[in-house]
Every structure is written in C-alpha cells, then in structure tokens.
Amino acid sequence: MPRVSPLRPFTPDPEQLARWPDLSGNVVNGLGEDTLRRARMVYWAPDPGDIPHGKLQMYFYAQSARDPRFAKARAARQEILDAPLPPLAQTRVQRAPKDWTAALDGFVGAGICELTGVAEMRQDWVIEGHEIAQRRVIMLGVQHDYDAIATAPEPSAGMEVMAQYGRAALAAKTVAGWLRQDGWEAEPVTGPMTGALLMIPPALECGFGELGKHGSIINPEVGASFRLSAVLTDAPFATTPRVEAGIDGFCANCRVCEDACPPEALSPEKRRVRGDTKWYVDFDKCLPFFNQTHGCAICIAVCPWSRPGVGPNLAAKLARRAGRIEDKEGR
Numbered sequence: 001m002p003r004v005s006p007l008r009p010f011t012p013d014p015e016q017l018a019r020w021p022d023l024s025g026n027v028v029n030g031l032g033e034d035t036l037r038r039a040r041m042v043y044w045a046p047d048p049g050d051i052p053h054g055k056l057q058m059y060f061y062a063q064s065a066r067d068p069r070f071a072k073a074r075a076a077r078q079e080i081l082d083a084p085l086p087p088l089a090q091t092r093v094q095r096a097p098k099d100w101t102a103a104l105d106g107f108v109g110a111g112i113c114e115l116t117g118v119a120e121m122r123q124d125w126v127i128e129g130h131e132i133a134q135r136r137v138i139m140l141g142v143q144h145d146y147d148a149i150a151t152a153p154e155p156s157a158g159m160e161v162m163a164q165y166g167r168a169a170l171a172a173k174t175v176a177g178w179l180r181q182d183g184w185e186a187e188p189v190t191g192p193m194t195g196a197l198l199m200i201p202p203a204l205e206c207g208f209g210e211l212g213k214h215g216s217i218i219n220p221e222v223g224a225s226f227r228l229s230a231v232l233t234d235a236p237f238a239t240t241p242r243v244e245a246g247i248d249g250f251c252a253n254c255r256v257c258e259d260a261c262p263p264e265a266l267s268p269e270k271r272r273v274r275g276d277t278k279w280y281v282d283f284d285k286c287l288p289f290f291n292q293t294h295g296c297a298i299c300i301a302v303c304p305w306s307r308p309g310v311g312p313n314l315a316a317k318l319a320r321r322a323g324r325i326e327d328k329e330g331r
Contacts (some may be wrong), residue, residue: 002281007153007262012288019055025283028052028279029273036275038128042283045193060291064325067155073162078255079206081190085177097238104138104175113155113171114222115141117206119231130196134187134232138175139203142167144225144300146308152301153262153293158169161227161295165191168229175231184235191228199228207240210247213266214257214299215281220245220315223306224299247305251279257299266299271292292295 015306026032028042039052048054062071095103117139138193148160172188179186189197200217204210208228209219217226220243258266265286270277290296305311 003256005262008264010262010289013292016056016059016288016291017126019059021052021055021217023052024087025053025287029280029283030275031273032230033274034272036124037203038126039198039274041126043287044194045131045195046195055167056287056291057122060294063205063291064158064294067294069155069159070162073159073166077162077166077169082164083173085173085186086180088180088185089252094234100235101240105174107140107171109219112174112223113167114143114226115139115208115219117203117208118237119202119206120239122205123310125198125201127196127198127319132196132232134185135234136232136237137197137202138231138233138237139167139206139208139227140171140175140220140231141203141208141219141226142171142229143222144227144306144307146225149225149297149306152293152297153289155294157297157301158294161297164227168227170229172229176233179231179233179235182234182235186235187232189230194230197230199230199231201222202230203228205242207243209243210245211279212247212257212305213251213254213279214261214303215266215279216300216303218247218251218303218305218306219243219311220247221311223311224303225306227302245315246322250314250318254304256302256304260274260298260302261286262298265289 025042029271030037043053043057045051045054045057095262101118106213106227107113108116117136119139121132121135121137144160144164144166148158151157160178166189169190172190175184176188189195200211203217209217212218214224219226255268258268265282267280271280273280300306305314
C-alpha cells in the first residue's frame with residue numbers, strides 16, 4: 001500500500017502567502033487550455049521582477065539564506081557559470097553526424113555527466129517572448145546521490161540538488177568549450193534559471209525517458225533522480241531517438257509519489273495543458289511547500305524508479321510484459 005505523507009496537512013507560511021500574486025500559476029502554465037501555445041515564464045526568472053510570482057522566488061532565496069551552506073553552494077555554482085568559455089577556433093573540425101553524437105559518450109565515461117542526447121531544436125520549446133536560433137540542442141543529465149536525495153525534504157536533500165545543478169552547469173560549460181575548441185559556436189544552458197529554453201521537452205525528445213506523474217522525467221536506468229542542462233549549437237550532430245519503456249502506463253497505476261506529496265499537488269489523472277494532455281503538477285499547491293523546504297524533492301526521492309538497481313529491473317519487466325501482449329495480439 002502507498003504510504004500517505006506524514007507531513008499532511010500542510011499549512012503554508014502566512015509570510016509567503018502574503019507575497020502571492022492575484023494570478024494563479026496554473027493559469028500562467030496554461031492548465032485547462034485546449035489551444036497549443038508556447039509556455040510562459042512562471043518561475044526561476046533570471047530577473048524575478050519580470051514575473052508575477054517573482055516575490056515568491058525571492059522568498060525562496062530568503063529561506064535558503066538562513067543556512068550558510070546554501071549560500072556557499074550557490075557561490076560555487078556561480079563561479080562555474082562565470083568562468084569564460086574557450087575562444088572559438090578559426091577552423092571547424094568536420095565529423096559525420098553520427099560521429100559527433102558518439103563523441104558525447106566520452107563525457108559520460110569521464111564522469112562529467114551520466115546522460116547525453118541530441119534533439120533538433122523546435123521553437124515550441126522556447127519560452128514566449130524569446131527566440132533560439134541554433135538548430136541542435138544537446139541534452140545532458142547528472143544523477144543525484146540516492147542516499148542524499150532520499151532525505152527529502154531535509155536541507156541535506158536541497159544541498160544535493162544544488163550540488164547536481166553545479167555539476168550540470170559544469171557539464172554544459174565543458175561540452176560547449178569542447179565544441180568551441182573544434183570551431184563550432186556553442187551556448188551552455190543551465191538550470192534552474194534556463195532563460196529561454198524549456199528543458200524537459202527536448203530531454204524527452206532525445207531519449208532521456210518518459211514524463212512521470214510527478215512532472216519529472218523518468219529514465220529507465222537512473223529513474224527520476226537527475227538534473228538537466230543543455231548546449232545550443234549548429235554543429236551537425238545526429239539526433240537520438242525517443243524512448244518508450246512502459247513508464248507512462250506504470251505511472252498511471254502507481255500512487256507512490258501522489259500519496260507522498262505533502263501539499264497534494266499531484267493528480268491521479270493527466271490534465272489538459274496548452275493543448276496537450278499530460279501529467280501535471282499543480283503549481284499553486286506545490287510551490288508553497290517547495291519554497292519552505294528549499295526544493296522539496298520528495299516525489300523524486302520516493303519514485304520506485306529512482307531506487308538504485310530498481311529501474312533496469314522494472315524496465316526489463318515491462319518490456320517482457322509488452323512482448324507477451326504483442327505475441328497474444330499477433331503483431
């Protein structure tokens with residue numbers, strides 16, 4: 001039986017609620033809309049003053065300021081972001097598209113990241129009001145330490161999230177630097193304030209996994225316990241294929257994250273969002289708890305796919321089940 005969160009009922013801090021704008025974050029996100037459109041910036045704005053929920057973003061920063069470890073981690077990541085990229089080489093290295101993509105495996109082997117993939121850039125992945133000119137987006141994933149993230153929502157889990165955002169930033173800067181040294185323009189994009197680019201759609205497109213009920217990607221090997229960064233470029237990488245491992249159906253019949261969510265922000269059914277039907281996290285319910293715990297991450301920590309060694313076994317089991325169904329249907 002799923003274990004209902006012992007942190008329910010959750011009562012938001014009145015100081016935080018006093019900063020809440022008149023506009024619902026679900027409205028900004030397009031919940032209930034049947035028409036396709038670009039996403040709008042709802043949170044993690046480079047300048048919080050640019051968005052209706054900016055005062056809540058500042059509340060998040062105020063919460064983390066109470067623990068000096070968060071300030072130290074944020075400063076360390078900022079050093080990575082501020083470090084200059086190598087100069088652009090005058091001569092472009094030429095490789096076949098498949099060889100460009102295969103070369104990304106070297107960054108996994110070196111421990112820079114755990115996941116890589118490539119997608120052809122699409123403008124519907126760009127936040128409204130922004131443009132991205134590059135034709136390719138390289139996606140990178142860095143895995144959480146399970147023992148650290150499993151302490152969520154304790155500050156130790158928040159520190160682990162910040163540590164992996166730092167690794168993700170370093171991975172993007174490293175890959176971008178490699179491309180520039182090979183003569184190709186490259187722009188690193190790092191979270192959580194990615195600016196123009198939505199991270200999850202290209203990560204799904206390039207084969208990182210499937211969207212889970214908790215609103216995060218579930219990868220068959222590392223589960224939902226990883227963070228993303230990206231590199232924008234025109235280098236002629238071959239794209240990598242989407243992945244279907246039966247995860248979506250698994251989530252439809254699993255309630256672990258749903259029952260573990262203290263503010264009850266996860267729905268048992270998919271929702272209509274900007275013309276698409278998908279798993280959706282209720283922004284207005286999630287954000288207050290997320291802010292007060294400096295990142296929460298409970299849903300990622302409790303996801304069955306995130307436990308070490310479980311994901312590959314689940315993927316293999318679902319593949320065998322799918323094979324049996326195909327055999328019965330004579331496909």
